[in-house]
Amino acid sequence: MxxxxxxxxxxxxxxxxxxxxxxxxxxxxxxxxxxxxxxxxxxxxxxxxxxxxxxxxxxxxxxxxxxxxxxxxxxxxxxxxxxxxxxxxxxxxxxxxxxxxxxxxxxxxxxxxxxxxxxxxxxxxxxxxxxxxxxxxxxxxxxxxxxxxxxxxxxxxxxxxxxxxxxxxxxxxxxKGVSLYEVGVTGRAAHAGLEPERGVNATLELAHHALVVAGLGRPDLGTTVTPTALHSGTTTNTVPAAGSFAVDVRARTREEQTRVDRALTSLRPVLDGAAVTVTGGPNRPPxxxxxxxxxxxxxxxxxxxxxxxxxxxxxxxxxxxxxxxxxxxxxxxxxxxxxxxxxxxxxxxxxxxxxxxxxxxxxxxxxxxxxxxxxxxxxxxxxxxxxxxxxx
The missing domain is CATH 3.40.630.10 (Zn peptidases)
Structure with a gap:
């Protein structure tokens, strides 16, 4: 040729x-x-x-x-x-x-x-x-x-x-444009067998947010919002005091990137005593x-x-x-x-x-x-x- x-x-x-x-x-x-x-x-x-x-x-x-x-x-x-x-x-x-x-x-x-x-x-x-x-x-x-x-x-x-x-x-x-986030939560540790009620369970807090985040996707617009790697807790007999999960976002338009960004950065704690932080943002535009x-x-x-x-x-x-x-x-x-x-x-x-x-x-x-x-x-x-x- x-x-x-x-x-x-x-x-x-x-x-x-x-x-x-x-x-x-x-x-x-x-x-x-x-x-x-x-x-x-x-x-x-x-x-x-x-x-x-x-x-x-x-x-x-x-x-x-x-x-x-x-x-x-x-x-x-x-x-x-x-x-x-x-x-x-x-x-x-x-x-x-x-x-x-x-x-x-x-x-x-x-x-x-x-x-x-x-x-x-x-x-x-x-x-x-x-x-x-x-x-x-x-x-x-x-x-x-x-x-x-x-x-x-x-x-x-x-x-x-x-x-x-x-x-x-x-x-x-x-x-598609790419946005990358980490949703981090803090709770309070406690003995899982003796007094779990004194703890604030980071795993449960993460579960609430993972479901909300997954629901931000718009398949009709080609927007995917996927919770990925998750980490929480230390030992099997301790109420987890902290944890996080990553989020992968793909969107065809800047408007969709912005919509998802606003929703993610607006996350608030669900459990009493928990705290939520969201880091990251758009990595590459469409x-x-x-x-x-x-x-x-x-x-x-x-x-x-x-x-x-x-x-x-x-x-x-x-x-x-x-x-x-x-x-x-x-x-x-x-x-x-x-x-x-x-x-x-x-x-x-x-x-x-x-x-x-x-x-x-x-x-x-x-x-x-x-x-x-x-x-x-x-x-x-x-x-x-x-x-x-x-x-x-």
Whole structure:
């Protein structure tokens, strides 16, 4: 498969690069492992792009940025090199390519997409205005890279996210926003056998609130509110004096995020003598269809011009850094990475035959956006201040 510039996608070389990155394990919470992975990504990027990246370390986590050309950022390519897989996973999940299927921890989410970005950008004749940002903490909510992503996106005309595709290779044109909370309660300890009536039972208090919180969901609007990990008490013969549970909220609109936030932060004690605290809040805003519409129309045109299958689209519940770029007003298209399945699971895999076409499509889309700004298609553009897009 050739890119829009007539260059052949080097599938063998691309797969070798994926094996290299998958072979360098990079769980988000292991800062040293993420640093080792960043060094491998930097080495591959320097070979393909001809320049070293900026190494940006925030809170001990390593992120990489290539600002290519002399002008400001116009097209931002966004990827991450951290995974959910702990060091040692390769012993039970080795990186293999058999019968057209690539397997290995993090191959689908999202080291193949990252390598595709390197190869696609390297195939471009004109790199001026392209920025590739590779972060190292996406899988834990981007705590140290969020400001970096927002600053870079504010100055860009478009953000292209190399997360893996949805089912069947669909591009992700909508993502739900994510809010994360912890509901904590305090009561009063007492001996469960001798004088339980003197206690204030934190477990019972939590139970009341868990039922209320679960009832905040609106399936008709796509809003899910799920109590998850719960902890309470100390010993089996003690009335629990404290406890907490986590809450995962997914919503398609900011209005729903706000509604649930107000309800959660309004929780009040049920049992006499109990106290309730709620911490957390919205983590990532929704990526809505309006944010991706112009780019999806453009990628459809590019696919037709390259003789590639017509792209399909999907709305998904999971969040990514694409939510962050859309949240600052930058047109965003997500799911441009590998086709396959099993993210975070034992059967994580990539369909090798799909890789050349997807890489060519990405290269063609970037070239098209540089030649013809998105505003030229549908009037959409990002008018936010360009606080992070200028070249050093």
């Amino acid at each position: 050739r890119t829009g510039h007539g260059r052949q996608v080097d599938l063998d070389g691309l797969l070798d690069d994926v094996r290299t990155l998958v072979g360098c394990e990079s769980p988000s919470h292991d800062r040293a492992a993420v640093a080792r992975s960043a060094a491998e990504v930097a080495r591959l990027g320097e070979r393909h792009l001809g320049s070293e990246p900026e190494r940006i370390v925030v809170d001990g986590r390593t992120h990489l940025r290539w600002r290519l050309g002399a002008g400001p950022t116009r097209v931002l390519l966004l990827a991450h090199h951290d995974t959910v897989w702990p060091v040692g996973s390769l012993a039970t999940h080795p990186c293999t390519v058999e019968d057209g299927v690539l397997r290995g921890p993090g191959c689908f989410d999202m080291k193949t997409g990252l390598v595709m970005a390197l190869h696609a950008v390297a195939a471009l004749d004109d790199l001026d205005g392209v920025t590739l940002l590779v972060t190292g903490d996406e899988e834990i909510g981007s705590p140290s890279s969020r400001a970096l992503i927002e600053d870079e996106a504010r100055g860009a005309e478009a953000a292209l996210v190399l997360e893996a595709s949805a089912d069947g290779g669909a591009l992700k044109t909508e993502r 990526l809505d269809a309006v944010s991706s519409a112009g780019l999806f129309e453009r990628v459809t045109e590019v696919a037709a011009r390259l003789g590639l299958p017509t792209p399909t689209s999907a709305a998904v519940g999971g969040a990514s850094d694409g939510n962050v770029t859309a949240g600052v007003g930058t047109p965003t298209l997500d799911g441009l990475g590998a086709v396959g399945g099993g993210a975070h699971a034992d059967h994580e895999h990539v369909l090798v035959d799909e890789v050349p076409g997807r890489t060519a499509l990405l290269a063609g889309l970037v070239a098209d956006l540089l030649a013809r700004p998105l505003a030229g298609l549908d009037g959409a553009t990002n008018h936010a201040p360009a606080s992070g897009g200028a070249r050093p």
